[in-house]
Amino acid sequence: MTELDREDRPGEDAVVLQGELPPDDSLETPDSVEALTTAGQGLSTKPLSPGRLAWRRFRRHKPALVSAFLLIFISLVVFFPALLTSADPIRGDAKASNQAPSAAHWFGTNNLGVDQLSRILHGGQISLKVGLAVALVSAVVGVAIGAMAGYYGKWLDNLLMRVTDLFLAIPLLVALIILSRLPAQNKWAQTVVGETNSLRSIVTILSLFFWMPMARIVRGQILSLKEKEFVEAARALGARDRRILIRHLVPNCTGAIVVNVTLSVAAAILTEAALSFLGYGIQGTLIPTWGFMIADEKGSYQNHPWLVLFPGMAILLTVLCVNYLGDGLRDALDPKQRKV
Numbered sequence: 001m002t003e004l005d006r007e008d009r010p011g012e013d014a015v016v017l018q019g020e021l022p023p024d025d026s027l028e029t030p031d032s033v034e035a036l037t038t039a040g041q042g043l044s045t046k047p048l049s050p051g052r053l054a055w056r057r058f059r060r061h062k063p064a065l066v067s068a069f070l071l072i073f074i075s076l077v078v079f080f081p082a083l084l085t086s087a088d089p090i091r092g093d094a095k096a097s098n099q100a101p102s103a104a105h106w107f108g109t110n111n112l113g114v115d116q117l118s119r120i121l122h123g124g125q126i127s128l129k130v131g132l133a134v135a136l137v138s139a140v141v142g143v144a145i146g147a148m149a150g151y152y153g154k155w156l157d158n159l160l161m162r163v164t165d166l167f168l169a170i171p172l173l174v175a176l177i178i179l180s181r182l183p184a185q186n187k188w189a190q191t192v193v194g195e196t197n198s199l200r201s202i203v204t205i206l207s208l209f210f211w212m213p214m215a216r217i218v219r220g221q222i223l224s225l226k227e228k229e230f231v232e233a234a235r236a237l238g239a240r241d242r243r244i245l246i247r248h249l250v251p252n253c254t255g256a257i258v259v260n261v262t263l264s265v266a267a268a269i270l271t272e273a274a275l276s277f278l279g280y281g282i283q284g285t286l287i288p289t290w291g292f293m294i295a296d297e298k299g300s301y302q303n304h305p306w307l308v309l310f311p312g313m314a315i316l317l318t319v320l321c322v323n324y325l326g327d328g329l330r331d332a333l334d335p336k337q338r339k340v
Contacts, residue, residue, distance in 0.1 A: 057332040064328020067321035074318060078124035087115035089122040089287055098304050108306040110297065116307060120314055122287040127269055127315075130203060130282070130289075131322075134268035135261045137207040142214025143257060147245055149215070150222030161219070164212050172209055173274070179205045180280045197283040202275070206268055214260050221253040255333030262326035266319040273315050290315050 059065060077084050087105075093113040101108045107116035149160040183190040183201055194200030225231065226249060234244050273291030275281035277298075282289050288296060290311045297307035 054332040058328050061328035061331055063324045064331075067324035067328070070317070071321045071325060074124070074321070075128065078121055078128060081118060081121035084121065085115060085118050087118040089114065089118040098300075100304075101306055107310045108304070110304075110307055111300070116310060119287065119293065120290070120311055123289050123293060123311075124314060124318075126199065126282060126287065126289045127272065127291070128318075130199065130206070130272045131265040131269040133203045134206045134210055135264035137203065138210035138264055139214055139257060139261050141207070142211035142260075143218050143250065143253075145211065146215035146218030147222055147250055147253075150219040151226055151241065151245055151249065157219075160215070164215050167209060167212050170209070172271075175209065176205055176271070176275060177278070177280050179208070180275065197281065199282055202272060202282050206271060210264055210268065214257070214264070217256050217260055218250075218253055221256055222249055225249050225252055255329075258333060259326050259330045262322055262329060266322040266326075269315065269322075270319055 081089075085106075091114070093109075095113065096105070096109050097111050097113040099105055099109045099113075105115050105117065107120060109115055110119070145160050145164070149157040179193075180197065180201065183193050184196040190196075193204045231244060231248060234248055239247075269290075272281055272289065273294070276283075276289050276291030277295040279295065281291055283292065293311040294308050297304070297311075301308045
């Protein structure tokens with residue numbers, strides 16, 4: 001091999017860059033610097049962050065994407081009903097009672113002449129508040145119990161899981177009906193839970209029975225994560241148990257927590273609607289919830305079906321959107337899914 005051949009060939013320590021380098025006159029631009037960095041790492045494209053990978057997987061789930069936009073629209077018109085109608089949800093016109101859906105009243109009117117669309121939009125505020133509040137409260141309780149049970153194990157795990165199994169064994173609907181009447185019979189229950197059939201009492205009672213699935217899911221996640229190398233490294237550096245749980249283990253369960261929270265919103269809305277239909281839900285408010293509207297107008301279904309169908313469709317559409325959104329988030333936040 002001649003000296004000229006050795007000069008033309010790269011040496012053993014030379015770095016062979018993959019991909020083309022930008023021209024010499026563009027080496028000072030930010031894009032060219034990024035291209036050089038990417039090429040210097042031996043990569044043909046810049047690696048995506050976990051957030052961008054999750055967003056790309058979520059966009060591939062078309063029903064979840066459509067459901068997300070529908071939920072945003074439903075939330076906007078429910079909490080800002082003036083965007084669709086300016087009708088009064090309480091006072092109506094007796095001359096316009098029991099009118100079928102028309103251009104003047106899109107969802108018709110009830111026997112008092114109150115616009116049904118306005119009632120549904122204003123009543124949806126209570127239903128959505130119940131769903132969100134129950135999901136958040138039960139998530140906090142479930143994550144705390146599940147994380148402690150999974151991390152500390154031994155007798156604490158056994159105790160907390162037996163309590164969880166006990167709550168799961170209680171018939172949900174029967175327990176909710178009994179507890180909803182408890183504040184009316186005991187002063188201490190009214191102080192702790194709230195007045196009978198109030199928003200606070202329903203949220204508190206539902207939260208008591210919605211934390212168990214979250215606790216079991218988080219416990220399983222913590223049991224598998226606490227044996228990982230990053231936990232051993234944090235413990236070797238002197239990190240306390242509370243710091244390991246809060247800063248390392250629980251954040252790694254974010255995907256499962258977010259998915260379970262979305263599904264809890266749908267379950268809470270359905271459960272509140274069932275209680276209201278049976279007469280044990282939120283009462284005493286000027287604007288009834290969706291479930292109470294169905295219960296209040298069920299006798300008018302034969303002659304005025306729109307009074308029952310539209311609140312039912314509001315519940316159905318909201319719950320379907322939340323469930324599809326949960327499915328999309330499950331696929332997007334699953335780190336095992338590499339296909340993007």
